Amino acid sequence: MKVLMIVSHPRLETGSIANKIIAAEAGKLDNVEIRDLYRIYPQFEIDVQAEQEALEAADLIVLQFPLFWFSIPAMLKHWLDKVFTEEFAFGPGAHKLKGKQLLLSVTVGGPEGAYSRGGHFDATIDDLLQPMHLMASFTGMTAQDSIVSFGMMAGAEKAGEPSASEIQAPVHAEQLVALLKA
Numbered sequence: 358m359k360v361l362m363i364v365s366h367p368r369l370e371t372g373s374i375a376n377k378i379i380a381a382e383a384g385k386l387d388n389v390e391i392r393d394l395y396r397i398y399p400q401f402e403i404d405v406q407a408e409q410e411a412l413e414a415a416d417l418i419v420l421q422f423p424l425f426w427f428s429i430p431a432m433l434k435h436w437l438d439k440v441f442t443e444e445f446a447f448g449p450g451a452h453k454l455k456g457k458q459l460l461l462s463v464t465v466g467g468p469e470g471a472y473s474r475g476g477h478f479d480a481t482i483d484d485l486l487q488p489m490h491l492m493a494s495f496t497g498m499t500a501q502d503s504i505v506s507f508g509m510m511a512g513a514e515k516a517g518e519p520s521a522s523e524i525q526a527p528v529h530a531e532q533l534v535a536l537l538k539a
């Protein structure tokens with residue numbers, strides 16, 4: 358199975374704990390191509406053809422991102438807007454993504470309990486990810502169950518102790534890697 362992992366974190370090398378760990382573990386697999394969008398396109402000038410070719414070659418597309426403002430990072434939205442064109446993703450005679458698998462691999466700063474109906478944000482993470490599921494069905498992809506890690510906020514840990522991200526991200530990565538190997 359060929360896997361394309363689209364990583365969207367504005368500071369993967371210098372400002373990420375969780376996404377950096379997860380991407381590094383997935384990147385050890387031979388069947389995984391990682392495209393770190395903010396690194397490839399610092400000026401947001403997407404090479405649409407290169408992205409479409411990478412997508413076409415993949416069986417499974419993983420979108421790896423931190424939740425930003427209850428949504429996807431700006432680069433990922435920009436990438437979708439530019440790359441998932443009518444000629445490519447959904448128009449007559451297009452549907453190049455049809456039959457592919459999609460997996461959302463998401464890190465979330467807030468605690469899991471806050472993401473519930475009646476909870477602090479009065480919305481579940483599935484509610485927030487619904488547009489991505491609609492995108493998948495609209496383009497003919499099958500969305501697998503998302504992998505989501507909550508409480509991925511650096512700074513709350515006691516001095517000298519590992520952060521929640523440092524503890525949870527390897528668990529998240531292990532779950533993801535098991536799926537990518539399957």
Ligand SMILES: Cc1cc2nc3c(=O)[nH]c(=O)nc-3n(C[C@H](O)[C@H](O)[C@H](O)COP(=O)(O)O)c2cc1C
Nearest residue numbers: 373374375376423424425426427464465466467509
């Ligand atoms: C611009 C920005 C917006 C964020 N918005 C949210 C949010 O809406 N909900 C939330 O739970 N966490 C939010 N966070 C926290 C990130 O989701 C969290 O820092 C990230 O998942 C941790 O992954 P990392 O270690 O790879 O950076 C936000 C962080 C930033 C920088």
